[in-house]
Amino acid sequence: MTSYRDLLREKQAKNWIKAALALNITKEGLHEFVEDVLTCVHHDIYNTIRTSKSLQSGAICLHCFTENVLQCPTRGICTSPKNCRFHKAANQMYVPCPNGICGGVRNEIIQHHRFTGPSWMNTNADKWCTSPWEIGKCFLPPDGYKTVSSVKDSDFNSVISVMMNCKDFEKKLSFNIGAKTNLLSEVRGFGRIVRHSHDQKIEDKPLANIFFKLRSLLEDQTDLANRPEAQHAVEQLNQLQSDELNINAQNELEMLKEGLRLRLNDHYQTTLDNMPISPILAEKDAKLSSCYVAPTIIEKNHKKIGRVGQSGGREVATFSDMFCHEGHFLRNVILVGEPGRGKTTFSAMCALEWTHQYSQAGEKIERKERFGDSDFFLESLHFCSMLHYEIQVRNAI
Ligand SMILES: [Zn+2]
Ligand SMILES: [Zn+2]
Known part of the structure; x- marks a missing residue:
């Protein structure tokens, strides 16, 4: 290959x-x-x-x-x-x-x-x-x-x-x-x-x-x-x-990142911008930004986790709460919940938020209270992590 x-x-x-x-x-x-x-x-x-x-x-x-x-x-x-x-x-x-x-x-x-x-x-x-x-x-x-x-x-x-x-x-x-x-x-x-x-x-x-x-x-x-x-x-x-444009180790990485970023951006914009409005009306799509409601997410200690619906735990109010702990990125984030609670939509929304920093012509997703820290995605370092997270979140569904 x-x-x-x-x-x-x-x-x-x-x-x-x-x-x-x-x-x-x-x-x-x-x-x-x-x-x-x-x-x-x-x-x-x-x-x-x-x-x-x-x-x-x-x-x-x-x-x-x-x-x-x-x-x-x-x-x-x-x-x-x-x-x-x-x-x-x-x-x-x-x-x-x-x-x-x-x-x-x-x-x-x-x-x-x-x-x-x-x-x-x-x-x-x-x-x-x-x-x-x-x-x-x-x-x-x-x-x-x-x-x-x-x-x-x-x-x-x-x-x-x-x-x-x-x-x-x-x-x-x-x-x-x-x-x-x-x-x-x-x-x-x-x-x-x-x-x-x-x-x-x-x-x-x-x-x-x-x-x-x-x-x-x-x-x-x-x-x-x-x-x-x-x-x-x-x-x-x-x-x-x-210019011959000699590729060295330094610009090679930059080029790969740029290429992947452009393609991911396009992919997310075309595949996630519209979502089915209901599982029973799968053929009816709506713009995610026009109907999105942020879910209530509670952080649980995986060692003490009991039934999904069990009370207790800190509410996750921002993207930083979701993906970071004490200033460091978490390696794995598992999102668990009953079917239809918005896990897929939440992961799609995270990916779209990431694309907005690059594709400025996109429509911002409105959020009333939770997840208002969309600047979280502005640092380029988050780019590769975001890809990883999105896959992890989706696989956990
Ligand atoms: Zn008006
Ligand atoms: Zn005036």
């Missing part, structure tokens, strides 16, 4: 690694450009509002939350108007802005959006006045970026999406962003090719095309070509393309 070391030395596998690195280099080359355009969008929006409402030049509002500035129902985020899951509390209802600003900003964001469907779930309206990026997040994919605090912390897909969805980038690029197929849509497609590659291999010809198109974007004459960070990215792309 071929060893993984031999596989990593295959030309097509090296090509895939080069493509993944090239996307990252390109993203970094675009950061400042995107930040600058979003800063202009922010200025334009506030100047328009202040002028039209005769407000002082520095007038701001820090009071309105996203729920307060959107009428119910708003397409794409509100559920039933009578029992809306977005406008769900008395202080989370629509209310006109006390400073006469935020409603106008909302309308301007809609005007600046190419498809007039801003991603309201991503944004924090109380920060609109002070942060161009908070307005920029309205131009990202529909959900999953609420806590992403800057362009730099965002992913490749979101950087390209904001350029495609925000009309102000039209004037900053030489090609027609409105065309069905354009340089940005092609480049966004490369991200998908790399993420969804089932064997982590890319042939020479498609790789050459990826490098060519990424360079074309970074060398766009209207603005990007004059920017040092874009020029630096082009230099790095040239170097990477001609």
